[in-house]
Amino acid sequence: MSKEITSRKEDYSQWYNDLIIKGGLADYSAVRGCMVIKPYGYALWENMRDQLDKMFKETGHENAYFPLFVPKSLFEKEEENAEGFAKECAVVTHYRLKLNPDKKGALMVDPESKLEEELIIRPTSEAIIWNTYKGWIQSYRDLPLLINQWANVVRWEMRTRLFLRTAEFLWQEGHTAHATQEEAVAETKQMLEVYAEFAETFMAMPVIKGVKSANERFAGAVDTYCIEALMQDGKALQAGTSHFLGQNFAKAFDVKFSDKQNKLDYVWATSWGVSTRLIGALVMAHSDDEGLVMPPKLAPIQVVIIPIYKGEEQKAIVDEKANALKQQLKQSGIRVKYDDNDNQRPGWKYAEYEMKGVPVRIGIGARDIENNVVEVARRDTKEKKTYPMDGLAESIIALLDEIQLNIYTRAKSYREDHITKAETWDEFVKLLDEKTGFISAHWDGTGETEDKIKELTKATIRCIPLNNEQEESKCILTGNPSKERVLFARAY
RNA sequence: CGGGGCGUAGCGUAGCCCGGUUAUCGCGCCUGCUUUGGGAGCAGGAGGUCGCAAGUUCGAAUCUUGCCGCCCCGACCA
Secondary structure (H helix, E strand, O other): OOOOOOOOOOOHHHHHHHHHHHOOOEEEOOOOOOEEEOHHHHHHHHHHHHHHHHHHHHOOOEEOOOOOEEEHHHHOOOHHHHHHHHOOOOEEEEOOEEEOOOOOOOEEEOHHHEEEEEEEEOOOOHHHHHHHHHHHOOEHHHOOEEEEEEEEEEOOOOOOEOOOEOOEEEEEEEEEEEOOHHHHHHHHHHHHHHHHHHHHHHOOOOOEEEEOOHHHOOOOOOEEEEEEEEOOOOOEEEEEEEEEEEOHHHHHOOOEEEOOOOOEEEOEEEEEEEEOHHHHHHHHHHOEOOEOOOOOOOOOOOEEEEEEOOHHHHHHHHHHHHHHHHHHHHHOOOOEEEOOOOOOOHHHHHHHHHHHOOOEEEEEEHHHHHHOEEEEEEOOOOOEEEEEOOOHHHHHHHHHHHHHHHHHHHHHHHHHHOEEEOOOHHHHHHHHHHHOOEEEEEOOOOHHHHHHHHHHHOOEEEEEEOOOOEEEEEOOOOOOEEEEEEEEEOEO
């Protein structure tokens, strides 16, 4: 049957695509490199978005919205940033179509409508936002400016992958302006903490917090902080970034403020973002060969109730009980679905919701009603147990918490098992090929060495972990002195 | 942009090498009955520009050429 999911071990890429398509999150679209996020996938994104948005607001940020188009002249103002994105920009050059005189029913670009200045479809919004901030900031009283936007961006990547790298994707980007360097750095770190907490607490996905090496830094940033997660095939995934931009953008867009002493200075900036890529991360972090595994805290459906009955008479009895149960769970704040669709049999539904990763399934039939119990199956362990109907909401809430914790613990122990120290080059190469995961090794701190390692092994420095232990040693490739280990991995 | 694979019904596919009536099978869909505690059974039915274009031929899903699109691997990539 076409509903079967390719095994993780057999073909990891196919497994990943199957999870997303057969789990009902998204589909390929008619547009090159783009995807359609289906209602189930979008509901997941909404849950993630709502939670993140709450956390942003708790840390003093407000939402706003800036234009999709960035005039080329603005885009090129911060040179490093512009250069970094130049190769992957979609560009609007015309604003009108007309009927093609040579081909009936066909349209063509009207050459008369050529724009005087090309518009870049934002790959990121620093340029348009900093151009706007220039008008908003005059005095220290206007600072800090703490703004986030939920938006779509376009990056014309050569090769795409569902959720992990699509030509258009949804994200949030925070852009803040501060009076001092210290404050901006603190903001950068604070938002990294917010991302880490979101990943670990809500996605149940352990992450490593760190700083990027110069090679991997965001174009235009002074420092790029990141959270890095490990996927089940041993490859690393950058799950979120928070950048300290220094005064680079303030200088490029001439954003100055008067301080209390009436001295003019450029403002200090940060930007930070996470995207629908997190959905890809979530999928790969927990799922198995049966399908998706959703963390209860974000699952669009936390509990599904499946009725089991013979004939109309039994259906009516089961319906009544199940609906009462649904109400009870709903009132306890659980996202619950009662699937009373009569077109599919229970076995089909079991498989379907497993594929969708619904954390808890409740089966209820005449037999259960007689005994005042239900059958409860959990997705993470596939365990089935009989629960008393009385006080069910409380026990389900406890079970959801347990599942959340269990999948986190499982992912974390996998991650811990896959951080390995390498002391020599041979060991490093062997670990990368055979064990995979993060390899902790000494590096001499130069971009050249990093490039060379990438060329030889395809591994990159994922990050220099925060609060990294200092130890004198030698670079695994060059033998030059090194004062700390960094984390290498092959990455998405 | 390089290497590999693919394009046949909503989905997954057989047929292609070696051209020949009406294009195969499964899922799904529709109708009916029986079913319903792990992807239901039987019976009947609907559904096709064989990716597009040109060529070869009496005849093309099948051979040739060109084009388009997709997937995987690489290059590329906060």
